[in-house]
Amino acid sequence: MWQMFARFVVMTTQVPGDALVSLNAVNKHYGQLHVLKDINFQVRKGEVVVVIGPSGSGKSTLCRAINRLETIDDGEISIDGKLLPEEGKELAHLRADVGMVFQSFNLFAHKTILENVTLGPIKVKGMSKAEADKDAMALLERVGVGHQAPKLPAQLSGGQQQRVAIARALAMKPKVMLFDEPTSALDPEMISEVLDVMIQLAKEGMTMIVVTHEMGFARKAADRVVFMADGQIVEDATPEEFFTNPQSSRAKDFLSKLLTH
């Protein structure tokens, strides 16, 4: 009884408000390099947060820390009120609730497009193959690659592969989606087809954390823009505020460089 009460207290005190993703005083070092400096960051349900910043600012590390692909040195990360557990079964369960889309797609090279999407639901959630196939086809249709289902990843273009990767993540019915520079490895003409899918997803109310250089996406779909530099969150504002009236010199500098090219 006391334990239950204690756990209840811990749960309610750790997560302020209705934050779905919450980082408290998170620090990480790579050897000497302090890549995440005392990060405090909350994302509410349904919110779309774009993380931008110069390369090496720690934005990818932040994104990967949220589903513990990167471990942190100290601080707390919680998803939907649950602290990220140590590596193991429990962490695997939690990761199933956090979809992730990578810069390099990372589709399973030896599986067909359809199998890429159904593998998680079948093996992790124990869904029947028939049901998983049906869901997967609907998702593949939704991202516009339904007719590619029997092919292998290498037979698809980068833009198509990335859309499949989004479908694969969505198939787990995640509470939040992380995008780690999803368009950085794509040819310019393929970027928009991926962004369109993401914008659609944002409209449907998915909670999203997107690390990107696509300012157009930030303006169009983001509720908040978080600007990082040297491992710190320097600004956290609405897109309108951030792009028209950045407060810090780092952000002004960054934006001016974007605009002059």
Next chain:
Amino acid sequence: MDVIIESLPQYWDGFLRTLFLAVVSGIIALVVGTLLAAARVSPVAALRGFSMAYVEVVRNTPLTIAFFFAAIVLPRLGVTFQQFEIAAIIALSAYTAAFIAEAVRSGVNSVPVGQAEAARSIGMTFGQVLSLIILPQALRTVIPPMINILIALVKNSSVAGAFFVLELFGYGKQLANDHGDAVMWVLAGVAFFYLLITVPLGYIAHQVERKVAIAR
């Protein structure tokens, strides 16, 4: 030449026994070797240490030592067998497993790290990531070195002939003693029957390799 025709029954019996030794030891070695490789990349330090120590010791000592150990030391420790074939199978599979483990490990390292990250990010456990994503891709890339190891296993099984197991090489020794005037032909016959196993193995390797190559 006549001696080969005359002794075909012995050759055939020896051939079958060699094939049996190689197939059984090969299957055990593939399983044990893959498990050793899995242990080598596991998050548990003790497993990694054990796998590394095993591979280093076994890979770097002569096969004859493994045979002595299986045929002479193990029975003294209370592990006895009815036939020396069992000892031969233990020695051959334990020895070959070390090489398989190294081949599989190199295959695991050749799979891009993003594959494992993607698998973990959809909630797979370590065992699932390894068995569903990493190993299937790793094993395909290591088929050529793996077949080399299996060819070496077929030839290594001849050491069993020196440990009272009557296989192809054992029969060869017997026939050479019986036909002192035709030793060359006796050995040519032995070589032919080894080639009968190893050459098709190489051919299969080539075919399988073409079929399962993964495009990235």
